[in-house]
Amino acid sequence: MKEGKKGILRAIPMFLCVGAACCALQSFYRVSEQEQAVVTRFGKVNDIKTAGMYFKIPFIDQVQKVDTTTYGMPIGYTITNERNGENPDYETTSDSLTITSDFNLVNTDFYLEYKVSDPVKYLYNSNEPVRFISNMAAAAIRSTVSDFTVDDVMTTEKSKIQAEVRDQLTKSLEEADIGIQIVNLSIQDVEPPTSDVVAAFKSVETAKQEADTTINKAKQYKSEQIPAADATADSIVQKAEAEKEARIAEASGQVARFNAMYDQYKLNPLITKKRIFYEAMEDVLPELKVIISDGSTQTMLPLESFAYVSVEAADGGDENGK
Structure with a gap:
C-alpha cells in the first residue's frame, strides 16, 4: 500500500509537467506571412492577428487562421488533367454557355483571381464564400455578354x-x-x-424567322386591308350623305309644293279640293274614265272620240287634209 501511494505521488509531478506542457503549447500560436488569425473568446471576435507569434488563453480563446494569398478559379471550364502543369486538359461546364444580344449562343471561359480582404466577414458573412463568388461571377458574365452581339464577343x-x-x-x-x-x-x-446545342439553336432561330415572316405577312395584309376598308367606309358615308341631301331636297320640294297648293286652296277652297281629288284619282286609277256633267244633261257622250279627233287635228288632219 505504501509503495502504491509512493508511485502515485511520484506520478503527480509528471502529470503536472505534461499538463503544463500542454497548456504552454495551447497558449502560443504562430501566424505566417500569408495568413491572418481571427481570435474569438467565448464565441465573440476578440482580435485579428497578422504574422508573428502570439499568446492566447488556453481552452478559452479560439484561433481561426485564414489564408490571404491570391486564389485562382476557372469560370466556365474545369481542368481535368494538369499533367504537371504542361498542356492541361480542359472541359467546358454549363456556366460557359451564354446568349448574345442577337440571340446567338457562345461558350465564354474566364479565369478569376481573388483573395480574402476581411477574414472576419469571410468567416461569418457567408457559409460558402467560394461558391458564392463563383455564382456571382457566372451571373455577371451572362448579364454582360447579353448586351453584345456574337461577332463582338468573339x-x-x-x-x-x-x-x-x-x-x-x-x-x-x-x-x-x-x-x-x-x-x-x-x-x-x-x-x-x-453541335447538339448548335442544332437546337438553329431550330429556335428557324422558328423565330418563321414567326417573323408570319408577323410581316400579317402586317402586310393589315396595310392592304385597312386602306380598302377606309375607302369602303368613305364610299358608304358619301353615299349616305348624298341620299341624305336627296331626301332633304325632295322633302323641301314637297313642302314648297304643299305650301303653294295651300296658298291656292286659301283663294279657292272648293276648286282646289276638286282638282286635288281628280289628280288623286288619276294617280290611283290611271285607267278611270272621267265624265264631267253639270247634273242636268240627259245624254252622255264618250270623251275618248273627241280626244282622239283632237289628237289627229293636232297632227295635221287625215289623208284628204281634213
Whole structure:
C-alpha cells in the first residue's frame, strides 16, 4: 500500500509537467506571412492577428487562421488533367454557355483571381464564400455578354466585356460584403457551343424567322386591308350623305309644293279640293274614265272620240287634209 501511494505521488509531478506542457503549447500560436488569425473568446471576435507569434488563453480563446494569398478559379471550364502543369486538359461546364444580344449562343471561359480582404466577414458573412463568388461571377458574365452581339464577343469587344464583368462583379461583392476582393478577371476563350446545342439553336432561330415572316405577312395584309376598308367606309358615308341631301331636297320640294297648293286652296277652297281629288284619282286609277256633267244633261257622250279627233287635228288632219 505504501509503495502504491509512493508511485502515485511520484506520478503527480509528471502529470503536472505534461499538463503544463500542454497548456504552454495551447497558449502560443504562430501566424505566417500569408495568413491572418481571427481570435474569438467565448464565441465573440476578440482580435485579428497578422504574422508573428502570439499568446492566447488556453481552452478559452479560439484561433481561426485564414489564408490571404491570391486564389485562382476557372469560370466556365474545369481542368481535368494538369499533367504537371504542361498542356492541361480542359472541359467546358454549363456556366460557359451564354446568349448574345442577337440571340446567338457562345461558350465564354474566364479565369478569376481573388483573395480574402476581411477574414472576419469571410468567416461569418457567408457559409460558402467560394461558391458564392463563383455564382456571382457566372451571373455577371451572362448579364454582360447579353448586351453584345456574337461577332463582338468573339472578336473586337473582348477587352470591354472583360472590364464590364470585373466592374459588375466587384460591385456585387461590395454589396454582399463577404470579405473577398477581386484581384484580376481575364477572359480565356470564346467559341461556339457543341453541335447538339448548335442544332437546337438553329431550330429556335428557324422558328423565330418563321414567326417573323408570319408577323410581316400579317402586317402586310393589315396595310392592304385597312386602306380598302377606309375607302369602303368613305364610299358608304358619301353615299349616305348624298341620299341624305336627296331626301332633304325632295322633302323641301314637297313642302314648297304643299305650301303653294295651300296658298291656292286659301283663294279657292272648293276648286282646289276638286282638282286635288281628280289628280288623286288619276294617280290611283290611271285607267278611270272621267265624265264631267253639270247634273242636268240627259245624254252622255264618250270623251275618248273627241280626244282622239283632237289628237289627229293636232297632227295635221287625215289623208284628204281634213
